[in-house]
Amino acid sequence: MEAQHSFSWLDERKRSILQAVIEDFISTGEPVGSRTVARKYELGVSPATIRNEMADLEELGYLEQPHTSAGRLPSDLGYRYYVDYLMEHPRLSNDDIWRIRQIYDRCTRGIETLVQITTQVLAEVTDYLALVLAPSLLSTAVRAIQIIPLSPGQALLLVVTENGIVESRVLQVPPDLDESELARISYVWQKHLRGLSLDQISSAVLRMLASEMSGYRALLDQIMELLEQALSPSDEERVFLAGATNIMRQPEFRDVEKLRMLLSALEQREMVCTLLAGHGSQDQNMDVFIVIGGENRHPAVRDCSLVVAPYRVGEAEAGRVGLLGPRRMEYGRAVSVTEYVTTHLAETLTRFWK
Amino acid sequence: MEAQHSFSWLDERKRSILQAVIEDFISTGEPVGSRTVARKYELGVSPATIRNEMADLEELGYLEQPHTSAGRLPSDLGYRYYVDYLMEHPRLSNDDIWRIRQIYDRCTRGIETLVQITTQVLAEVTDYLALVLAPSLLSTAVRAIQIIPLSPGQALLLVVTENGIVESRVLQVPPDLDESELARISYVWQKHLRGLSLDQISSAVLRMLASEMSGYRALLDQIMELLEQALSPSDEERVFLAGATNIMRQPEFRDVEKLRMLLSALEQREMVCTLLAGHGSQDQNMDVFIVIGGENRHPAVRDCSLVVAPYRVGEAEAGRVGLLGPRRMEYGRAVSVTEYVTTHLAETLTRFWK
DNA sequence: CCTTAGCACTCCTGGAGGGAGAGTGCTAAG
DNA sequence: CTTAGCACTCTCCCTCCAGGAGTGCTAAGG
Incomplete structure (x- = not known):
């Protein structure tokens, strides 16, 4: 490529x-x-x-x-x-190591928070703009599905995965559906779907379930649509970004118009996804790869460089961590930091995956 | 004041x-x-x-x-x-109205998403930087509390409020606690706390509960701590921000250093909170208030103006919506838009509150 | 007494000119 | 092949100067 x-x-x-x-x-x-x-x-x-x-x-x-x-x-x-x-990779200073480890020592909250804090620390430590692609949920198993009635006509659909991610949607339900019925639906769903990973819950499975519960057509259609959305959570929601103000310190971004173009582009999350995911799978041994200035596909970042490292949970690539800076960036240090962060992030995430 | x-x-x-x-x-x-x-x-x-x-x-x-x-x-x-x-408030154009209404017509997701989209649309429509303080959850009732086991030693604590907000935390639990025990704990909690609003669940109530479940001291302490956190979700998480790149179009922000100071300041969410919440309660009739340049307390925004409108759910103020622009901003239009948005946001939220 | 035309004055802006400084490329000698 | 010397080029910064915009003042007119 x-x-x-x-x-x-x-x-x-x-x-x-x-x-x-x-x-x-x-x-x-x-x-x-x-x-x-x-x-x-x-x-x-x-x-x-x-x-x-x-x-x-x-x-x-x-x-x-x-x-x-x-x-x-x-x-x-x-x-x-x-x-x-x-290029040589410098060893990280003790201070850097300390700042990074601090994230992973107290991670009582869920994966989302973990990834978000990772992004922030990455930006702080390097003084570049940090981009992180959160782990995909497709291959994680569903732990619980629940429908909790809120008010007549409204209920909350909860999907909890094995590693503690919660997706929720508010459903419009027929007002005559009472609490015990909702509980029954909840139960049937949970029985069929628990333990399956999100990508195994295909529309086909859903449709099978549908036939079993033909009493609640309208509701089911709605739930199915929403579940499918939850299954493939839009990429946009998986991108985290921090340290936008860091690059304003770089003399190459003294020009506001340039800056605006760049940041506007980064506001479009799909663009960031392709930026992070687009390159680098060609060389499996390379665990950090670098895209320099004009090598980039997106014109908006053509005078930036990008240092990207994937992180794995188990065998599979789970997400990616990136640093965006001026072409004139400290590549060695950037590589050291992303390597260190991905290693520890992967380790911590593995604990969540069991 | x-x-x-x-x-x-x-x-x-x-x-x-x-x-x-x-x-x-x-x-x-x-x-x-x-x-x-x-x-x-x-x-x-x-x-x-x-x-x-x-x-x-x-x-x-x-x-x-x-x-x-x-x-x-x-x-x-x-x-x-x-x-x-x-100043006169212009009527909003049909296009503006259409863009704003669109948010509220399809709000299948929860409150968080609603507020987030509101922020984005506000920024798009006005071309200023939009700030929104999401509704506080203190006065909403708890609908369900559940503890879902994830892996041995880990469980997920879920708190669902009446209006569909889900707060979750990963708990470290004693590994010998099995699923049925967790379910029992879950049940007792739910029985005692359901229907209470978050600010009614004081530490006192929690301690009473604790005595009833003295078997699980360590776990309880942990849960209590986390619940208390969830009760008063940090202000930081309630601030939404969009359209930072909009103000870069303004000639008064041609200077990158000025821009960086401003955006760095806005990255500190507590600061944004005081910015939005600090002023304006002196005049109850005034539903939109304006802070101009140097009237502002924070030096970082001393050459910006701020148009803020609170929105109410029921009687009480639920949150605030703000537009930050250059001093030279179109106050009339800003007022019209924030008024329109707060009205419709309040209306939609009220549906969530039942 | 208020309004207005006229005019000198002030200050910013943009372009031209010129010297200083930094760094190069070339040449010729070692 | 390396190096000193030197002319040359280009940027940067300073100054200078005219042009333009807008003011404040004054004196005349209603």
Whole structure:
């Protein structure tokens, strides 16, 4: 799916220089000149030599110049080479580890809250915009189904899954349906559906049930429709987002119009879903993948980079965690943090799954 | 609570000029000159006369000049006079009405969703930032309390209120507690608490219950703690916000740093609560109230204005709806929309309350 | 006494010009 | 192949200047 990059061979010195330019640019945000590279990163050669090398790197497509006689900055391809071959992941500081672990130590509330707090901490720790795709419920088993009468004509349908997620809907019911009848319906449903996973409860099963309870046609149709909705909870509701104000600190977003475009796009949750889910399944071994600037499909994020890591519960991928930042983001750190978070998130979620 | 404004008496012509300046400034965002007023708003006098009047209005504190030889723009006091005496509420267009009604026609989901959608539509219709305080649950009766076993050692506590709100928590329970015991506990709880409103279920009642079930000390302590949390659900969770990107279209927020300060502040939900709840109870008849720029307590919103309307269910105030925009906001329209929305929101909620 | 035309004045704005600074590419020497 | 030297280019920032908008004042007119 993703474009295969054909990298030119770079000798050791070119690699060092490329790395120096990228890391300097990442930390300062200013185009990097040959003098700076020679001074800060001691390569034992003069600025003039570095200039020659940098000219080569530009010709090979790894660096760009905003204009003649400015320093160089990395192109998308340069960043790509960097994250694929040069980058190192730093160890997380104790402070970071402490902040992250804190989430998982006191998780008395349900999965939703867990994921939401994860998103917030991720944003706080990294200073980027955090995106998290909550685990899909499709493969979890139904623990209980209940219909609780509220007022004449209204009842509440509750679906509780094995791992403590509660979905509820208000139903319009025939006003003459009394409490004991509702309880009976509740009971029959629960008997048939309990233990099945949400994706096993197909329309077919529902229809079978329907025939068994032909007395309550209208009600059943309604319930079925709602259950089907609950079964495949819209993606929108599974996306969590935090730290939008973080990226406003980045000089690349000094322009409000750019910012508005980006944030408006992120308000559309399906878009975020495809952003997180779209890439990266090609390489099973890669547990973190990175999408750099223009590699992105969505024009709205074409000058952002995205670091995404899936998290698993059992064997299957359950959801994804992402960090969105400027192209000039600290990839190494972002990777370390997402890795750490996904590991511990997966661990904690597994406890919920039993 | 709020500062009493002492307005100087303004004759008819001054009022017209003040109104003209304010309305022009609201629609253009540019300081308004005497020439413009004379031309666009036909008052039958020359620019020179208007200049004299505007100088008076400035001296009285209703207008300001960004610098000598720029046009005038309204001061906070000017806006205050405008909203108190000059402003008219436009009728909503059919399109607006249609968009708002659409929310309430298909509200199959619960209150939370209803409030959330309300917030979104409010933002869309007005192009401002919408803030909604969801109804407090304190005075609603508990319909059902259930404990559903999940896995050994874990159970889900469900509290369902009369109007269909579901609060749930995952509990750690002694692993040797089996399903039937949990069901029994569930039953006793439900028997005692059903029909009581959340604020009636005081710790005292809980403690009485505790003595009746002394076998399960540890579990009870846990449940009590969690119930008390559920009783007074933190304010944070009751605040809904939408349309943050709308205000980025306003020229007064071209500055990213200003924007970041504002949005960071709004991320703190308690702050939003005090913002919405802090003002306005002094005048019972006033159903919409307006806080203009510097009248605001929070420095972060000191160059925004806020239009707030409470909505009632039955007699009591249930929550509040607010629109946050630049000082230069279309107050009339904002008032019309919030009024319309609160009316219909209250109506729909009342159906939920029975 | 209020209104208005005329006019000088103030201040912002945008564009032009110019020097400083940073960094490059080229050339020629080591 | 490396490096010093140097001319060149481009941005950035400052200043300067004219244009425009709007005011305040004054004096004349109703």
